[in-house]
Amino acid sequence: MAGNPLLEVRNLRVEFPTRRGILTAVDDISLHIDPGEVLGVVGESGAGKSMTGAAIIGLLEPPGRIADGEILLEGRRIDNLPYEQMRRIRGREIGAIFQDPLTSLNPLYSVGEQLVETIQTHTDMSHSQALARAIELLAEVGIPAPERRVEHYPHQFSGGMRQRVVIALALCVNPKLIIADEPTTALDVSIQAQIIALLKRLCREHGTAVMLVTHDMGVIAETADRVAVMYAGRIAEIGPVRQVIQNPKHPYTVGLMGSIPSIDQGDGRLTQIEGAMPRLTAIPQGCAFNPRCTLTMDRCFRERPDLVQVEETRVSCWHHDKELAHA
Amino acid sequence: MLAFIIRRMIQSVVVMFFVALLAFAMFRFVGDPVHQMVGIETSLEEREELRVKLGLRDPIIVQFGRFVGNAATLDFGISYQHQRPVSEMIKERMPATLELSLISALFSLLVGVPMGVYTGLHRQGVLSKVFMTASLIGISLPTFLIGILLIYVFAVILGWLPSFGRGVVVDLGGWRTGLLTTEGLKALIMPAITLGLFQLTLIMRLVRAEMLEVLRTDYIKFARARGLTNRAVNFGHALKNTLVPVITITGLQLGSIIAFAIITETVFQWPGMGLMFLQAIQNVDIPIMAAYLIMIAFFFVAINLVVDMLYYVVDPRLRVDASKAHGHG
Structure with missing residues (x-):
């Protein structure tokens, strides 16, 4: 970690009050993102990945709320800002890209109108300046004939092209951080790689940090500098992507890696993690992974493990707890 | 856009045609207008003469054509009750x-x-x-x-x-x-x-x-x-x-x-058309009823045409389908 982190999340807890009690979607998560860094966040559906992203950008859907913890952007707390101040940060300092490019653009406005509107919201540019910038951005995200395409409406673009427009919109006033929530999940496999490559190139060129939320380990391996593996609202393991992939420490990460097909070892069957992630209403006591873990000990059912440093990785598993290892 | 408007216009004309048919049918089935126009003493010959004069002996197609032609020039005949041109009353x-x-x-x-x-x-x-x-x-x-x-x-x-x-x-x-x-x-x-x-x-x-x-x-x-x-x-x-x-x-x-x-x-x-229509029903004043029917149908058709054109203004997805297949990626 060189210098100060761009974004720091400390002990974040996101709760959803419901009629049947409070659901904790994100439970005591701490992580940081350095300037220009790509942090991958992986996990199954419902692990709390998207919730963490939504909490950072201040767009949790009510009744969801940040129950505890802090979020700091360049050392300044942003989780408790009034709506209007947070609005100025959104788009300007933290951008976002959502899962489905087909529905992320307003069908009634041309892409140019949407770009110009966003640019003018955050800068003092005149309409013609903003339009020129919009055309520039469309060219930058690889849309052919941008002068003409700027007048077109979202339905006149294919899915991949729309996601490029979405990326242009997210990057249009050079935010320092982009939260990309499953940016390629809704796209054809052949287009996914293009979009990821584009996102990676643009962020490198602009020095933009990315929090890349996905359940695709392949995308993470290609793109991310570090990766956080989430399970049932908690971080199971977080560390440099190479280490986590080649030498996973948490039994859940081990299972995840085992379930990815590889060209080199074409023979044996893929392993699979037995069972399913617990629902938020029924998270077991102790380590949340204990019903599916093959390595459980007594302690796993009693106490919840904290993150402990193992080499460059931090992992929350009793098997890696130093006291235990030394015992 | 122009082709769309023309297509809708043609549809509107078809709708109006059928409404006119209904209005015309009212005349045919709600009694003999001659009975309402003449006194008891009028002889059968005189009645027959009046029918010919009014065109009631012409083939139905001819009568309908005349009705539509008149309606197109906003001539809906004379009110039975008021003995005034219906179009004047509507106006x-x-x-x-x-x-x-x-x-x-x-x-x-x-x-x-x-x-x-x-x-x-x-x-x-x-x-x-x-x-x-x-x-x-x-x-x-x-x-x-x-x-x-x-x-x-x-x-x-x-x-x-x-x-x-x-x-x-x-x-x-x-x-x-x-x-x-x-x-x-x-x-x-x-x-x-x-x-x-x-x-x-x-x-x-x-x-x-x-x-x-x-x-x-x-x-x-x-x-x-x-x-x-x-x-x-x-x-x-x-x-x-x-x-x-x-x-x-x-x-x-x-x-x-x-x-x-x-x-x-x-x-x-x-003192609007609704009140006039209600009185017309009470007095079986068919020309007014028919004219009212046609007027209202016309309003509905015209409003729907405007509504369809407004869709075009509001929603770009309806505008240019020709250029839909541009993007790739």
Whole structure:
């Protein structure tokens, strides 16, 4: 970690009050993102990945709320800002890209109108300046004939092209951080790689940090500098992507890696993690992974493990707890 | 766009043709007009002569052709009861109905849409709950009861507004308007509210439901994530996306307002087409009934044409399908 982190999340807890009690979607998560860094966040559906992203950008859907913890952007707390101040940060300092490019653009406005509107919201540019910038951005995200395409409406673009427009919109006033929530999940496999490559190139060129939320380990391996593996609202393991992939420490990460097909070892069957992630209403006591873990000990059912440093990785598993290892 | 308009025009002509057929059938099946025109002493020969003179002995196709031709030039014949050209009577009565209908439609839109947006945005707000409860009353109370209640409160008890008629009207080249005098406007308030109240509650509930739907969409979430102001998100992005259904319903309702102003016109003794139509029914005055039927059908068709064209203005997806297959990626 060189210098100060761009974004720091400390002990974040996101709760959803419901009629049947409070659901904790994100439970005591701490992580940081350095300037220009790509942090991958992986996990199954419902692990709390998207919730963490939504909490950072201040767009949790009510009744969801940040129950505890802090979020700091360049050392300044942003989780408790009034709506209007947070609005100025959104788009300007933290951008976002959502899962489905087909529905992320307003069908009634041309892409140019949407770009110009966003640019003018955050800068003092005149309409013609903003339009020129919009055309520039469309060219930058690889849309052919941008002068003409700027007048077109979202339905006149294919899915991949729309996601490029979405990326242009997210990057249009050079935010320092982009939260990309499953940016390629809704796209054809052949287009996914293009979009990821584009996102990676643009962020490198602009020095933009990315929090890349996905359940695709392949995308993470290609793109991310570090990766956080989430399970049932908690971080199971977080560390440099190479280490986590080649030498996973948490039994859940081990299972995840085992379930990815590889060209080199074409023979044996893929392993699979037995069972399913617990629902938020029924998270077991102790380590949340204990019903599916093959390595459980007594302690796993009693106490919840904290993150402990193992080499460059931090992992929350009793098997890696130093006291235990030394015992 | 032009091809679309022409296509719709042709459809409209077809609709009008069938309405004319219905109106014409009324003449054929609601008794013999000669009986109503002559006295008891008229001989059979004289009656036969009158039939030939009126063209009633011509083949039906010829008679229908004549009816359509006359209707196209706004000639609907002579009223049995009043012995005056029907078109003249309609011309006198129409401004009253159209002014009442347009004002009440404007009232329901200008009040209903903001209320709908408000209740959509502040679902849990106290004011929203008041609006929603009040709208239930608006939907469930019959029009005539609302009219009578208004008359009782504002005309009888408070004496602020006139209880019947159009007040003072000004003649603008044959169009007698009540919009230019204070008395005329005052006379318009209660009938317009009575007529528009149901539409208002309908529009409010529709806009609310559509807003709730649209506010959940990804593009609204993305618009917020881009840091757009609340105003831009709620009105520029969300409200505009609710417009297509709102335009549809408003168009249909405007037709109904014009057609069913009858009750309101009766309660307020408003000298419009509805009142005329009601009297025509009582007196089996078929030319007026037929003309009214055709006029109302024409309004519906015209409004629907305008509605379809408004879709084009609002929703770009309907505009250019030719260039749809441009993108790749």
